[in-house]
Amino acid sequence: MSPFDDVSETQHQVETRALAHSTWQFAGLVDELSAPGAWLRAQLLDRDVFVRRADSGQLRCFDNACAHRRFPLCTTRAGSGRLECGFHGWVYDDDGVPIGIPRNKELFGFDRAKQQSLRLPEHRVQLVGRFVFVATGAAPPLDAFFGGYHSTLTALSTALGPVSRHTEEQLPTCWKHSVARSIEDHRPPAFDGQLLGTDFSSPAELRGVREGLHASVTNTRAAGTIAHQLFPNTRIAVGLTGALVSAHRPVGSAQTRLEHTWLPWKSQPLPVPALSGSDVTAGWYRAVFDSLGGTP
Ligand code: FES
Numbered sequence: 001m002s003p004f005d006d007v008s009e010t011q012h013q014v015e016t017r018a019l020a021h022s023t024w025q026f027a028g029l030v031d032e033l034s035a036p037g038a039w040l041r042a043q044l045l046d047r048d049v050f051v052r053r054a055d056s057g058q059l060r061c062f063d064n065a066c067a068h069r070r071f072p073l074c075t076t077r078a079g080s081g082r083l084e085c086g087f088h089g090w091v092y093d094d095d096g097v098p099i100g101i102p103r104n105k106e107l108f109g110f111d112r113a114k115q116q117s118l119r120l121p122e123h124r125v126q127l128v129g130r131f132v133f134v135a136t137g138a139a140p141p142l143d144a145f146f147g148g149y150h151s152t153l154t155a156l157s158t159a160l161g162p163v164s165r166h167t168e169e170q171l172p173t174c175w176k177h178s179v180a181r182s183i184e185d186h187r188p189p190a191f192d193g194q195l196l197g198t199d200f201s202s203p204a205e206l207r208g209v210r211e212g213l214h215a216s217v218t219n220t221r222a223a224g225t226i227a228h229q230l231f232p233n234t235r236i237a238v239g240l241t242g243a244l245v246s247a248h249r250p251v252g253s254a255q256t257r258l259e260h261t262w263l264p265w266k267s268q269p270l271p272v273p274a275l276s277g278s279d280v281t282a283g284w285y286r287a288v289f290d291s292l293g294g295t296p
Pocket residue numbers: 066067068069070071085086087088089090
């Protein structure tokens with residue numbers, strides 16, 4: 001059986017749980033979490049979560065399932081406000097504890113200790129630049145998990161401007177197929193059609209560099225564009241006009257939601273490095289840093 005064969009729902013859950021146990025997963029950009037009460041919902045490999053800015057300013061990540069009957073607390077991709085379940089109105093505090101239970105005395109009789117015991121499961125959340133990552137299991141420290149990509153993400157965070165658009169597409173396929181397709185295709189028109197036209201690149205024009213669990217594919221045509229594949233399910237495609245962050249969200253064994261967030265460079269146009277081959281990746285970031293007056 002190939003890792004890319006379709007699997008049953010049960011097998012899908014076993015796989016995603018095992019993978020999620022040891023990885024950091026991209027949840028979204030901190031740009032949308034600037035004010036207290038702001039939250040982002042993210043479908044990670046193994047569970048639905050939300051990351052929320054508490055009144056203290058801290059980012060907290062919890063399972064997106066009400067302790068009463070598992071109804072999702074956050075029902076849209078992003079939002080803000082108090083945490084109130086839309087089903088029967090349980091209200092949660094910043095620590096994920098249900099502190100407001102309508103008709104508690106009459107229906108449940110929960111005391112404070114019982115309410116504390118119903119606290120939502122919480123997960124580690126950490127930033128790399130503007131990128132928000134969540135660990136639902138025993139992932140290694142973030143620095144170790146990302147290796148060289150830690151500085152890449154930090155550099156991109158500084159060089160990229162505000163989000164210009166967010167789009168989603170539903171794919172009738174498992175998330176692994178979706179990731180594999182994005183790696184194999186690396187189709188420049190998807191994110192830089194203005195620069196590269198509408199034809200596809202040939203395999204000879206693509207160069208891959210692996211770093212730990214992650215990899216970069218550089219397109220050497222027209223000064224190069226780079227697609228960073230962050231294990232397990234995020235791609236950051238970097239081109240002359242900006243970057244496209246794509247997250248492959250599994251919503252079942254044969255259903256994937258592909259979320260795209262587009263961020264143009266802060267300063268345009270970015271200098272075009274006259275480079276080729278393996279120098280291209282380094283050259284891009286040198287160009288980015290140079291344009292900011294910094295050093296790589
Ligand atoms: S499911 Fe949330 S209050 Fe009932």
